[in-house]
Amino acid sequence: MTVDDDRDLSEWLETDGLGGFASGTVRGQRTRRYHALLLVAQKPPAERVVLVNGIVVVVETPDGEYPISTQYYRGDVRSPDGGKRLESFSIEPWPTWRFEISEAVTIVQELFVPEGLPGVAMRWRVEGPRSGLSLRVRPFLSGRDFHALHHANPDFDSTTHRAAGSLSWQPYPDMPSIHAQANARFIEAPDWYYGFLYTAERERGLDDLEDLATPGEFHWDLNPQDAYLLLSANQPISKLSGNEGLSAENCYAAIAQKERHRREQAGREAETVRSYIVKRGAGASVIAGYPWFGDWGRDTFIALRGLCLTSPDRLAIAHRILLLWSETVSQGMLPNRFPDRGDTPEYNAVDASLWYIVAIQESFDAHRRENRGFPHGETTRLLAAVDAILDGYTAGTRYGIRMDDDGLIAAGEPGVQLTWMDAKVGDWVVTPRIGKPVEIQALWINALAFAGRYDRDRRAQLEIAQASFTEKFWNEADGYLHDIVDHNHVAGSVDAAFRPNQIFAAGGLPIALLDNDKCRRVVEAVEAQLLTPIGLRSLAPGHPDYKPRYQGDLRTRDAAYHQGTVWPWLMGPFVEAWLKAHGGSDAAKSQAKQRFLQPLQEHLQQSGLGHISEVADAEPPHTPRGCPFQAWSYGEYLRIKAMVQ
Known part of the structure; x- marks a missing residue:
């Protein structure tokens, strides 16, 4: 794409499938604390840390120096502003920038994160005459939790450790080591750079200033070769990739060839899907969103319906995800999320378990359409999880979640957010939705319908719930569904706020809970408002x-x-x-x-x-x-x- 002022802060993303990623803006300016070149998960996909935040890149020519990177500092000072030389940008097959140095010379900068490796590979190549051209790159290091910010301190260790074919740094004892391989000279010149300003953090009302350390500078003569820089965590990327002993340029060529082939075979859509699928133990999970979310239960089960179940090529991934989460059922509930640090999952979600059942149903149906089956033991595991969830909700579980006498699900207690509308600030739950939320009933009835395929008792539960739903939720006067009935557990009270949650009962799930006329009226009302x-x-x-x-x-x-x-x-x-x-x-x-x-x-x-x-x-x-x-x-x-x- 060509670059203009409205789009140069659009963002790119490269992920490693382990929870780590590199990200930034088209212009090259870091606007978030999460923008980094080397950000890795210490315990995939969690415990993520930023190791290399960014770089200063300067092209030297006989006519002078030309920065092609952008830094932004306190006081809204942009220096240098390499983005003004940016001619074009593309994410195909990976982030690639074209900088115009002169009418005759263009520098192409490209980077990618190899699948399954905590590292990033970068290359600078010349289009045009190379005579007299050289390149300098100064890395900025931190070594911090990816949600935090870094500040100058005497504990930071900027010592450069030299080994055959690589350099390394160990900023802090409890952080992964940083490794670099390059076909360049490295000149040690430790220093601090102060007051980097992250405008997106400022807009979000958060701390927005950071100090970063630099250990020195890489120098390349671009005549006659391109410049290569490989950064990784814990070990040199050549060792991590099985290319130990290769030079930086040959290692880059090997992993780039493999990565290019994989991406070309997959296509852009599949590559985007892959960015959300991460390793968790022996299984797989879904990162809810970049740059700050981890793997959330609700988000995983909603997302995989499209990410995985729309393509026969990705059905096996969905199956791995569903099997992993089957091991986490507790008192009929699946976790809302796994925390960034620690192993104790959080179970504050009434809908995550029900979305899980919907995902299982659609996975079974997708496999059947493709004439594929599951190993018997795996089918048994998944259906056992379904039964455990339905039994838990029927008997009652955490946070007042229970099947009421009308066959519908009541949930909630003060101070706890349980539905997808889960904003909470301190003790303030913004949308508590205590009672019987409409989408929970839609999910519950769809779950019972699926279980009713193999369990007669579930069919009886289904009939009671279906009969109760229309009677209690339909608002005939306005032609739509109440958002909550038995609001705050007060029988007969309703929350009639017009929200999108009703769409799940009107055809937004496999089974609609209303007749055709009522479904149409809900859809029309949602469309209008x-x-x-x-x-x-x-x-x-x-x-x-x-x-x-x-x-x-x-x-x-x-x-x-x-x-x-x-x-x-x-x-x-x-x-x-x-x-x-x-x-x-x-x-x-x-x-x-x-x-x-x-x-x-x-x-x-x-x-x-x-x-x-x-x-x-x-x-x-x-x-x-x-x-x-x-x-x-x-x-x-x-x-x-x-x-x-």
Whole structure:
């Protein structure tokens, strides 16, 4: 893509499949604390740390020096501003920048993160005459938790350790060592650079200044060779990749050839999917979003429906994920998330377990369509997990989650957030949704319907729940569903706020809970009040709690998170329900493709390049916010794409 001022802070992402990643902006300016070249997971996919934050890159010519990197400092000082020489940028097959040095000379900078390795490979090549050209690269190191910021201190060890073919640094004893291989001279010149300013952190009301250490500078003569720099954690990348003994340029060539072939075979869509799939123990999981989320249960099960179940090539990955999570069932619940540090999962989610059952059902159905089966023992494990969940909810489990006498699921207690609308600041739960939330009933009834395929007792539960649902939730006067009934566990009370959660009961899941006329009325109401080009609003305009923008400090943002803010992932269930309401004809699919899919495809080039954002402002121009790379947003985009084919 060509670069302009509106797009030069769009973000790119490279991931290692272990939880680590490299990321930054097209311009090269780090705007987040998470932007880094070497960010690795010490206990995949968790305990992530930043080791190499960035680099200064300067091209030397007979006519003078030309920086091609960008740094941003306290006081809004951009120095150097190498981005002004940026001619074009592409993420194919990996992030590649073209810098115009003169009419005759272009420097091409490229980098990639090899699959399965905690490292990054970089190359600078010359297009045009090389005579008199040289290159300097100064790395900036920290050694910190990826959520934290780094400041100058006397404990940082900038000593350069030299070994055959590589250099290394050990900034702190409890951090991984940093290894570098390059076809360059390295000149030791330890120093501190102070006051890097991260504008995205400032906009989010967070600490925004950082100090970084540099151990020195790499020097290349670009006549006659290109420049190569390989950075990795714990060991040299040549050893990690099985290329021990190779020079930096030959090691780069070996891993680049392998990586290029893999990406070309997979294609861009599969490569984007791969960025969210991570190793956890002997199994696999899904990173909810980059740059700050880990693997969350709810997000994993929603996301894998699109990431994995829309392609026969990825069914085995979905199966591995489902098997891994089957081992985590406790009292009928699956974890909401695994923490960044420590092994104790958090179980504060009423919907994660039910989404898990939906994912199992759709995985079984997808395998059946492809005439593939599961080993008997694995089927038994998954169905045992389903039964354990349904038994736990029927009998009652944590946080007041239980099946009530009407066959529906009641949940919640003060101070705990249990649904996907889970914003909490201190002791303040912004949207507590205590009682019987509408989407929980839709998920519960779909789960019972699946279990009813092999268990007669579940069919009896299903009939009771289905009969209760329409009677209690349907708002005939307004033609839509209440968001919560028996609100705050008070029989007969309702929360009639108009939210998107009702779409799951009106065709946004495999089984609709309403008749065709009521489904159509819900879809029309949601379309009229909540639909935007890239997702659904989380609350209708006009409600006293409606927030038009998702901006400001943490408390202000969380107050808006589910109070109007647009969520792209909700476009998936909406389109599913919309197509059912319009008969699923070819004409309906064609209309849906143009109206709903095309704006999402345009968004792929607007924020996190090749990805779909977490959220957006409720009001035009619906500026993307939150994580620029969100798993369930991209997964639902793929589901929509499959629906409208």
